[in-house]
Amino acid sequence: MVLRWILAALLQEYITISIASPGVHILPPSGLYFSYLSTNDSSYSSLWEGPAPEEVNKQQRNISCINVEHSRTAQYGVLCLWNGIGHNPETIVQDYVEFKKIIFPSDAHLVDHTWHLQCSMGVNSTQITCSIQYITQEKNTMNLESMPHLYYASRDDKDEDTMGADCRCDRHEGCECSLSPTIHSASYILWMEIPHPTTSLRSPPLRLLTAAIIKLDPPTDLRVEITSDGKLKVLWSIMAPSSPSVQCQVKRSVNTTEEISAPSYAIVEETYVIFEVPQSCSPMVFEVRCRKLPELGVWSNWSPPMVFKSQDGYYFPQRAAVSSGSSVSFFCMYCDKNKKIPAKAITWGLNLVEQIPSRQYMAVSDYVGKVTTDSLNTTTPKGKFQFDALYCCARGIECQPKYAEIYVIDTNISITCETNAKITFMTCRWIPKKIIPLKDITFTFRYYVELDYSNEMLIKYNTSTIKSCDLQQDGHYECVFNRIQTMHSYHMWVEIQHPSGALRSPPVSLRPLDVVKPSAPTMVKAKRVADTIQDIRYLQVTWGRPRPALKDIFYQLRYRLRGQEAEWQVVDIYRKASANITNVDVCQANTIQVRCQLVNVSKIWSDWTNAIDTEVTDFNDPLRGPEFWRIITKNSIQKGDNITLVWKPLQKEESLCSIRGYELVQQVSNIISWSTYVGNVTNYTLTLQGSTVTVSIRAVNSLGQSKMNHNLTLSKDMSTVKAVRSLDVYALNSTVLAVWTMAPVSYDVVGFVLEWRNLRERSQMHWTYIPPNISRYYIKDQFYAIEKYQFSLTPVFLEGVASPYITYEFSKVDTDEMQNNTGLYIILPAITATSFLLVITLAISHQRMKRLFWKEVPNPKYCSWAQGVNFQKVSLSTSGSSFCSLYSHKKNSSEKSY
Incomplete structure (x- = not known):
């Protein structure tokens, strides 16, 4: 009502009251106060311009006022423009009270009205927002007619530029006004006006500098750390534009069970503040706001409150990721029954089963303990727990329910690189198989390039660049560098990101020129070679030189039998693009591969060439034909006996290397002979009709026939000659020793054929050729004492095959002695006779001695x-x-x- 009365009086004078000022006032970032005060005492109506009196200036206030006198009412009024000194919105009322004490030392006034004007602009915004707050100690409210208006112009010399701001008012509190975002000038001229149909209260022109009213976003990521000396460090992050510095204000309050204590403030120009650790276990609440310097921009809004609770214990860090074998330190504050445990009484445990030795403890302050763990083993996930739990305990008796999480990761990732043969790109590969599959773990390949090359240089991690890599099907990551600098050094590593921290693999430094992977050799060929003069056979392998075509090339050749998974045999060759392999079976197909390495350039091997398989072909006539024997079957129906010739397949070294078949040659005389190709068999039956025939068997391959062949003469006359006098067969465990003697004959023995078979099983007859100059032979076969066997020995002469000597029984002799001494069958009669003579001699000597003694x-x-x-x-x-x-x-x- 008083305000209405004053405005009505002003109406009658048809004037607009404003502060007389020769210049334009600067609107500071903290804003200005616009006040109207009235009283009936003219002693308080002195005019003030510029700085306040000395007692006021001590508080850094600037006040500008003008007197207003109403003749009809005999009231005296004062219009003032002034600034506050507080830093907080909570001090606006305090500024208002202090101001009234300066203008009116007593309470001799009738009415007072004050508006606070403050403007701000967001960091990423082009719109200016001005807040007009109505302040009065008597809790009066503005009526609708006296709502403030705000006008602005981009230039102060042209009234046609004046525009009205878009204001939204609340009669109880004030107005929020927005300046059009289409105006992009660096400064504006503002007027605040209290309107009325006939008159108004108008502020002097105010200059608004946009650079001074930047309002930062509230700080984020508030967190608490513990310093090395056991203090609390509150940190935050701000998103501020480039400026020399930023000023921040921290508000701290203690939240007890009864009430929240009065907040305390701290102003810093860093993004952190350090406090002493309080003895109380009550939670603490922290809030932060910031503004730009040196322009002293507008304070940002307060950050969301961060509550620091230490009554249940606090760890720093609360979780950590470390590499295997490294060490890490943790801090702890422990409250028990709302009292902090002294740091000297704090002990530590790991996974509730292992107590950490006390030598690793340290009290860094009265209530903060520290432990350092070293030589940590890689974490093994235990169900849903993918970490090792570190517990802070009181005197080793009671531990906190909370714990710190330690993620120990094996960071030994091997990075291998290779440059292509044309040195146009480099491919690097790495695989994180050793790293345990932790949740939310990611990998980043980083690198940087520099001209100088040294294995001992310091790695510049901050200058690295991320390189994209593709995951392959085998689990490897592959990173390709195009347009490489061959003589520059590439430093690279894998960064392992985990919510608990980031780790790096051991860095790798190399030059693309040092890891050139040459192309594989070309045109690999292999052939078998037979040297008839030296009687050796080998495999000759040749290939073409790879690119780049350097002289110093080291080759490796490997081979193995085709179709087998046997171990490769490797041959090293220097420079020469061929190799002769002598220790190989040239009669079998082999698989061959070749690779190479550039000597004094790179230690990387090329890929193996495509496998080639050698072909098994004949490279000479067979050396000799097979040994064979005849089995006679009496034929009572046809004329002549059936003769079955049997032979054993030739060995590879005799057939060189394969046999296509065999050819039977029959010779009746020096003139009459014929041959029959019998194929690739091991026996052939013919009918012997003549009295004498000589047969031989030739081995045939693709290159010819064998020249050295075994001959056998079949004669009916010679088949009746009995040349074997005796045949003794001795059983020696599972083998048999055959011993024979010959009767005197007038023919030359060319050999013997020993035959044997098991009579009970009626098995096939086994036979073997024996040289003519021996008279005993070990038969290497399986023999059993309970079985019956037939043994026969047949002499072979040039004139034909004699009559066989057949026996069915083993000779009676101590088999153990026969086995221990193979010549026992010769000396056994002599030993027996000698023993008999010795017994007789001892008996005669005994009788003679007896007679001689009793004679005396x-x-x-x-x-x-x-x-x-x-x-x-x-x-x-x-x-x-x-x-x-x-x-x-x-x-x-x-x-x-x-």
């Missing part, structure tokens, strides 16, 4: 004097004659007495 020594049975004499005690030194004399003397004496 009397028999006590028939000699009374000899009874009771102990002849064993007779002196051995007594000679024979003395003994005889004694004997004669005793005898004579006995006779006399008898």
